[in-house]
Amino acid sequence: MITAGIDMGSKTVKVVIVKDGEIVGKHMLLAGFEAQEAAETAFAASLEAAGLTADDIEAIVATGAGRKNAPHTDRDITEVGSGAKGAHHLYPAVRTVIDVGAEEGRAIRCTEDGKVLDFALNEKCAAGAGAFTEAMSRALEVPIEELGPMSLQSQNPTPMNAQCAVFAESEVVSLLHARTPKQDIARSVHDAIASRIVSLAKKVGFEPEVVFIGGVAHNPGFVDSLERALECKVIIPEDPEFIGAYGAALAAAES
Amino acid sequence: MTTGALYETKPLNCWAKAKEIREEYYRDYANAHENGGIRWAGGAWTFGAIPCGLGDDVWSLTSEPYGASIAANKLFSLRCLEATEKAGYARDLCSYMRNYWGSILLNEYAFGGPFPKPDFIWQDHICCSHAKWYQVVSDLEGGIPQFCIDVSVGPYHEINELKLDYVVGQMHDGIEWLQKTTGRTYDDAKLIEAVYQECRSTALWAEISCLNKAKPAPLDEKTMYSLYVLGTLMKHSKVVADFYEELRDEVRWRVDNQIAAIANERCRLMSDTQPPWGFLSVFRYLEQFGAISVGSLYTFGLIGMFEVKPDGTWGPRTTPQEQGIEITDREQALRILADWNLSKPEWQHFYSPHLKTEMMVRIAREWSLDGVILHYNRGCEGLSIGIAENRLGLIEAGYPVMTFEGNMGDEREFDLPKTTARIDAFMETLGIKEI
Helix, strand or coil: CEEEEEEECCCEEEEEEEECCEEEEEEEEECCCCHHHHHHHHHHHHHHHHCCCHHHCCEEEEECCCHHHCCCCCEECCHHHHHHHHHHHHCCCCCEEEEECCCCEEEEEECCCCCEEEEEECCCCCCCCHHHHHHHHHHHCCCHHHHHHHHCCCCCCCCCCCCCHHHHHHHHHHHHHCCCCHHHHHHHHHHHHHHHHHHHHHHCCCCCCEEEECHHHHCHHHHHHHHHHHCCCEECCCCHHHHHHHHHHHHHHHC | CCCCCCCEECCCCCHHHHHHHHHHHHHHHHHCCCCCCEEEEECCCCCCCHHHHHCCCEEEEEHHHHHHHHHHCHHHHHHHHHHHHHCCCCCCCCHHHHHHHHHHHHCCCCCCCCCCCCCEEEEEECCHHHHHHHHHHHHHCCCCCEEEEECCCCCHHHCCHHHHHHHHHHHHHHHHHHHHHHCCCCCHHHHHHHHHHHHHHHHHHHHHHHHCCCCCCCCCHHHHHHHHHHHHHHCCCHHHHHHHHHHHHHHHHHHHCCEECCCCCCEEEEECCCCCHHHCHHHHHHHCCCEEEEEEHHHHHCCCCEEECCCCCEEECCCCCCCCCCCCCHHHHHHHHHHHHHCCHHHHCCCCHHHHHHHHHHHHHHCCCCEEEEEEECCCHHHHCCHHHHHHHHHHCCCCEEEEEECCCCHHHCCHHHHHHHHHHHHHHCCCCCC
């Protein structure tokens, strides 16, 4: 069966084409102001990557914050459901899924058969989300791609007290004025976000194995902070930002 | 019945009457002076039956429902909150209190006209905010005589005669103070009547809450908010007790005839603490899933008085009149009033979150719930204290729990799209799809 999953995230749109459980095409674009248009383009690009046409797709399920506006869909599921489904399909032993995207961080606890037992999301605050790292990289005047590797070079991490992206930014500026090395500040930023995410994971009663999905899983500095805070290793899929879309495509195969 | 609906549903016949009673209450308070009467202000938890001994022309403005009424009017609430902040009060204080103070600072009554200044304040100290609330009101209004009763005597299962003496002693002092402050002679017969009516109205609300154990539930919590509020305004009033009797009869009829609050009930939930009053639409959002909030410890137990019945389940507390007790003097009336109020379910968890968890788990079982939605209410320290502990207790008892952060009286701390997104995910985890 060939299905598609469309993840209408708050910053990017991800589309995955799945044939018999395997990803055969995928594409990601910035959602921008015209998210539907971006989804159409990403859908077409992923079909092309798979060597298929729209007529080959038997079912489409959307997920993500903007899922109600996704084109072509038969139905939609939440980010919690799609993240858990995608992660569990790849790693059946998973019991906790941590998903950190642009605007939201979440922890999901699953049963052996992948059913969601409990979930926790960051509240009205960006402190547990990718947007936080982006704001801090701007404050440090460091490209976002370099923030992670830079924090791994930290020699003398400095605790960060602020729990809010706005206050954290001013704290970063103060640290810069105090001539704190950027590597140490980057590490502090990641430790601060990891601390928020771990509190979500503990709220749902996390237990290994832990799969980490979402775009922030590409950040090795944050992964390091997360593993230290969790006191366990996390599994990162090959394309962590596509797991929500993948889960949606798997759900489409069930419908 | 609507095509495709599981149950027949219809509006309450007595709905308009409930609205009238509430409107009249706020009007009577505002017009009290014009009609030669007295105004007093105090919390919904205060011993409101006691000022009744001053006469039939004594009208009250209870603070929390007034703060909630302001909250439901988002634009006015924002102006009130900003006025309070501009006056230098912190944004993390009780949001009912901040709305109330803002109404005084703006000199605007939520129901029209200038803010009607009370003649005296009759309060009890149930939480740290209640202890200070009217000190500020008095300061803002240029000094209003105030009497407060300390009720910090512990949970009801630990109440003994000495503890009752402590509260009743203050009530006696309070009556002397009321006479001195108002220059009126106190009428014990009116006190006794008010105590009877308070026991009657609060037991009736418990009975109405218990009728919601039925499947389908005859009432949804959003509707109950508009009904229980009458008890928070004047639980000692015959008007409210009579209304609750009429309501009880109508709700019983709905149960007997399977008249549901929502047409497609298939998932029963409860909430907790005051809701974000400006966003009661979240309860209607649940209906898309056939989900209904059938109540909460807050909605049932702020006004309803319960007791454990012989079969082990919660039912309405037996009133003194049902027990054949004839109240003959002031001491007896005050003692019954103190004992009755100290058994209030919502009062117990000020002393331990475990007491609250026990009551919540009881509700979850007896009202046959499928899940719980907890409001982490930043606007009320008193009722949200220990709520994370309650969450753990409910999960341990086997009930799925969703939480959301918000504020009962300050919409700036509530995020509607995020909350509905959580509800979507929670429904999905419960296996409930949109209808």
